[in-house]
Amino acid sequence: MQPEPRTFGTVVFDLDGTLIDSAPALQGIASRFLAELDAAPLTIEETRSFIGNGGWRFCQRALESRGFPSDDDAVDAHYVRFLKIYSAAPASDNVLFPGVPEALSRLREAGIAIGLCTNKPEAPTHVVLEAFGLSFDVVVTGDTLPQNKPAPEPLMAAIEALGGTARHTLYVGDSEIDALTAEAVGCPFALHTAGYHDTFEMAGPPTYRIDDIPALLGIVLARDAASA
Ligand SMILES: O=C(O)COP(=O)(O)O
Numbered sequence: 001m002q003p004e005p006r007t008f009g010t011v012v013f014d015l016d017g018t019l020i021d022s023a024p025a026l027q028g029i030a031s032r033f034l035a036e037l038d039a040a041p042l043t044i045e046e047t048r049s050f051i052g053n054g055g056w057r058f059c060q061r062a063l064e065s066r067g068f069p070s071d072d073d074a075v076d077a078h079y080v081r082f083l084k085i086y087s088a089a090p091a092s093d094n095v096l097f098p099g100v101p102e103a104l105s106r107l108r109e110a111g112i113a114i115g116l117c118t119n120k121p122e123a124p125t126h127v128v129l130e131a132f133g134l135s136f137d138v139v140v141t142g143d144t145l146p147q148n149k150p151a152p153e154p155l156m157a158a159i160e161a162l163g164g165t166a167r168h169t170l171y172v173g174d175s176e177i178d179a180l181t182a183e184a185v186g187c188p189f190a191l192h193t194a195g196y197h198d199t200f201e202m203a204g205p206p207t208y209r210i211d212d213i214p215a216l217l218g219i220v221l222a223r224d225a226a227s228a
């Protein structure tokens with residue numbers, strides 16, 4: 001008798017708050033940016049709460065929090081400098097969550113295609129991936145398409161590039177933005193609870209909740225994972 005086919009042939013990951021704890025790095029980056037404007041540094045709580053909608057929105061929230069104008073033109077004017085500081089920052093203040101490289105290798109060995117779909121800008125994404133030796137079959141960053149999550153296009157593009165289908169893809173993220181993205185695409189969603197935003201107001205409950213990345217293996221590698 002043939003084994004049951006796996007439920008998931010493709011897994012796509014969010015980056016910040018899911019595979020890496022980037023809050024200490026972004027706190028430092030934002031603080032250097034704000035210091036040039038003679039403004040106080042961000043707290044780690046502020047930093048965590050500002051991550052998830054991409055670099056431009058992070059910059060906007062940082063400016064807003066320190067009482068600067070934060071309309072589109074004002075943010076555009078500052079974003080060039082912010083992105084320069086962000087892109088030049090070493091990866092050393094980012095912390096890889098436990099078991100990530102091993103879990104990615106296990107998925108690969110099992111023939112699962114793996115992708116990354118993040119709102120993080122392209123240059124700092126690649127700095128982090130190279131520093132931690134993480135590689136994916138497709139990488140969609142905040143700069144790849146005109147749309148950012150929670151619009152469905154970035155995740156749809158990742159799934160298409162992997163040759164997968166929404167129904168047989170698991171999207172793994174840490175925020176309601178990711179949950180809304182998965183909903184818009186029509187794929188199941190696993191929430192990594194160690195990330196930044198585990199309270200949901202608009203999205204439905206996650207299909208799965210995992211407290212660490214290796215916990216995914218039990219879901220994805222099961223021959224007859226509960227159909228999502
Ligand atoms: O907001 C960001 O820049 C990064 O966010 P993400 O990796 O969680 O999509």
Ligand SMILES: [Mg+2]
Nearest residue numbers: 014016017174
């Ligand atoms: Mg995230």
